[in-house]
Amino acid sequence: MARRSSSLFRGGPKVRGGGGGGGIENLxxxxxxxxxxxxxxxxxxxAVENAGLGIDEIYHRLPDLEAAVRPSGAPKGALAGAGSHIGRAVSPGSVVLKVFDALHGLEPFLxxxxxxDLQGYLSVxxxxxxxIQFLGDNCGHAIQWLEDSVDYLEESSLADDRYLARLRTSLKSLKDSKSPLDGGLLDAALERLESAFRRLLVDSSVSLALALPSSKPLNAIREDQKLPQVIAPSPLPMPVIQQLxxxxxxxxxxxxxERCSKIYAEVRGSNAQATLGNLGLDYLSISAQEFVDVRRIDVEIVEWMKHLEFAVKHVLEAEFKLCYEIFGRFGPPDFWKNCFADIATQAGLxxxxxxGMTVTESRTDPDKLLKLLEIFGFLNRLRSDFNRLFGMKPCAKIQSITRDLIKRVIDxxxxxxxxxxxxxxxxxxxxxxxxxxxxxxxxxxxxxxxRLLGDDHKPLLTQVLDIHQSWRGENLQEGLVTKAIMEIIVALERNLEAWSKAYDDATLSYIFSINTHSYFYRQLKGTRLGDLLxxxxxxxxxxxxxxxxxxxxxxCWGRLPPFLSRKGLILVSKGRAATIDLVKKRFTAFNEAFDEIHRKHSVWVIPDKDLREKxxxxAVQTVVPVYRSFLQxxxxxxxxxxxxxKHIKHTAESLENSIGSLFQHKPARSPSLQAAQSNGKVNDAARINQYQSPLLDENVGFGLYV
Known part of the structure; x- marks a missing residue:
């Protein structure tokens, strides 16, 4: 470059001195x-820089070019084997890829x-x-074929080691991957199907608005107001069942x-609970502290028996059949039974x-015995239904509480x-x-x-006693019921004698004895109890x-006629004044005696009309004829x-009417008990608590008012 530059400078224009304009042009x-x-x-x-980049690119491509031209230098046998190995690997891999592409083609519809379109959805x-099953079965094989091909290429030196290492890494990643082959599509589709299962149940499960017969005695309910035998052909429409x-x-x-069974139990249990709730079950929350004896909740007990029978025979019976129809062929044998047990529990059984347990905890009194016998008879009628519906292992809690209830009732x-x-x-x-x-x-x-000897109670009482004796390992004594009742009557008869002796007034004692013995004869004659005697x-x-x-x-009345004796009465003029005085005295004595009898009798009663009139x-026949004759x-x-x-207070007619007015029965009376004296006699003047109920307070057991 220096040489060229020199030549250029040498060949340039020459600058001459002495000319001003030429010098500038030269510059x-x-x-x-x-x-x-x-x-x-x-x-x-x-250009030099670009040439350097091209050289770098060529440098980096040399290994690939070397790998590409390497097979040309490999033995012909190795090259021939590579084709078959690669062909076997590529073919299954290609099929897997096609299935994978088809799988993702289903995604929009799912x-x-x-x-x-339920059937179309289920088909897709x-x-x-x-x-997914195909991919699961074949992906492993395809990867294995590819690994075999890599091994062959490596052993035959037909490929670059770096290339083969990257390929091995990719194959291992595929082989070890835990991600679903469908990318989670199946889980998403199944969740949608579960949601559809719930919506079908919810939309088709409608609680029934029911009104059972009003409260009546249990036997009346059984006779003229029996519960319906069938609610509906099925609690779910058949098309819905088929879809489920x-x-x-x-x-x-x-x-x-299993997840569906929980959904099913939740929905159907809530529906059953709502159906039963429409009956009005607030009384079920009554605690033992809220009532003293069973008579205060007699209506609720009758309602309870009706409602429980309806719940078992109709609501839960239908759920039992439906649960088996839907889940009977899925899971282990107890699978559908577990589902039904959850429904029964959620329904409020x-x-x-x-x-029922609360009723057994109420105060002990005779009325409670009759009610417990009714409850036992009711539960006994439901026994076969309970055994069939709840006799399986998943209903163990229901069985335990039911057995405890029956035991408490019997005991x-x-x-x-x-x-x-x-x-x-x-x-x-x-x-x-x-x-x-x-x-x-x-x-x-x-x-x-x-009542205990009647057909409604004696068979139940006998059965209860038999069960109770069997629990103690004893046999029921023949005639135990009648024997025990006879002992009660004997005790009452002895009480009559003791009570009759407790009066200070002998006349009142006679009235008491007349009333009680007449009552025994009239009330027992022609009855079950009378037949027993x-x-x-x-x-x-x-x-x-x-x-x-x-x-x-x-x-009593026989004491009055002697006061009207004619003895000593002389109607001649000589003794007339003395006779008049004597007659006055006898009228006065009669009046005083009669008034005393009348005063006492005014608070005494003879409840039986025929006996009172007799x-x-x-009494009239004993007194009035003598009085009429004396008066005349x-x-x-x-x-x-x-x-x-002052001396003649009564006519014969008024005397008869006055006697006839005695002993009148007062239906609204509240007779008082008399306090006993230290000598065991009754003080007529002492009055204590009035009658309120045939039961005494709880401090005296379940004793009865006299």
Whole structure:
């Protein structure tokens, strides 16, 4: 370059001295020459730089070119084998790629709503499963073929080592990858299918708005208001069931049927709960502290039995059949049973059973025995349904609570029944009624024992006692029920004798004995309890009624006629004044005695109308004829006196009416109990608590008011 530059300078224009204009032109020419040279230098430098980049590119491509031309230098046998190895690897790989492309072609349809075209969706989903299965089965083989080809190329030195290393790395990455071959498409489709399963159930599960018959005694319900035998052909329409089964087929094939069973139990359980809730089940939340005895929730107990029967025989029966129809062919044998157990629990069956437990925890009294027998009979009628629906292992909790409920019912009933005799016996220590009426404990227990002997209760009581005895390893004694009831009646009869002796007033004792013995005869005759007693025993009560009636008339009304004796009365003029005074005294004595009897009798009662009329008539026959005769014979003597009204207070008719008005039964009465004196007699003046109920407070067990 230096040499060339020198030549250029030598060949340039020469500058001559002495001319001003020529010198400037020469300088300009030199400048242009220098600029031209500089431009060419830059172009040359750029060309050199580009040539260097090309050389670098050639350098980097040399290994690839070397690998490309390497087979030309390899043995012909190695080159021939490479073709077959590569061909075997490329063919399965090509098929796998085609299936993979087809798989992703299904994606748009599988991301739509399955219920828009369920059968089409399920068909495409099945194709997706088959494609994934194919890829799972063949991807490994394709990778293995490729690895074999790489091994051959490496052994035959037909490829660059770096190239082969990168290829091995890629194949290992494919082989070890944990990512789904479908990119998560199958999971997304299955989740959509589960969502469709839930929506089908929710849209087709409608709670029933039901109104069962109003509360009545259980036997009345069974006779004229029986529960419907069928609610509907199926709780789900058949097309919906078919759709659910189709969905379950695909979900089961992918191991998701258990998730569907939980969805199903949640939806159907909530629906069953809503259906039963429409019946009005607020009473199920009553606690043992909220009531004292079963009579206060008698209506709720009747409702409970109706509702529980409806829940078991209709709601849960339908769910049982439907659950088996849908899940019966999926999973292990207990799979669908677990699902049904969840439905029964969510529907609120345990709340029903807990209410029964609450009833058994109420205060012990005779009425509770009758109610427990009704509950036992009700549960016994449901026994086959309970065993069929809940007798499987998944329903173990329901079984346990049910067994506990039945045990409490039986134990509670037996406890009350075996204690009835003691309770009846203990009533003899209490004071008798102050009005001489029949003690409430007598009327209650006579009616109670008749009910126990009736067809509605005696078979149940016998069965309860039999079960209770079997739990204790004992056999039921023959006639145990009738024997125990006879002991109660014997205790009452002994109480009658004790009560009759507790009165200070003998007349009131006679009234009490007349009432009670007459009551026994009239109320027991022709009844189950009367049949249990022999006829002679009943006739004895009738005879005692007559016996005490005779004593009553003789010792009460029979005391009045002697006051009207004619002895010593002389109607001659000589003794007239003395006779009038004597007649006045006898009228006065009669009036005082009658008023005393009337005063006492005004608070005494004879509840039976026929017996009351009979005794009144006998009293009238004892007193009125004597009074009428005496009044006719001597009344005129007294009437001459200005104060005759003081001595003659009654006409024969008014006296008869006054006697007839006695012993009137007062239905709304609240007879008082009498306090016992230290000598065991009743003080007629002492009054204590009035009757309120046939049951005493809980501090006296379940004793009965007298």
């Amino acid at each position: 300009l020419a030199v400048r242009r020459s220098l600029e031209s040279i500089l431009k060419k230098s830059r172009a040359l430098a750029s 991301l739509t709503d399955p219920l828009d 989903l099945k194709r997706l499963e088959e494609a 089964l189709s969905i379950l087929d695909r979900l089961s094939a992918n191991g998701r049927v 345990l709340s029903f059973l807990q209410f 509670g009933a037996c406890e009350i029944f075996f204690d009835l005799h003691n309770q009846a016996k203990s009533q003899g220590q209490r004071p008798p009624p102050s009005d001489g009426g029949v003690p409430k404990v007598v009327t209650f227990l006579v009616d109670y024992c008749n 022999d006829d002679q025993r009943l006739r004895d009560h009738d005879a005692l009624t007559d016996y005490y009636s005779t004593l009553y008339l003789r010792n 005794l009144s008539q006998l 014979s001597y009344g005129s003597l007294v009437k001459q006196d200005s104060n005759s009204d």
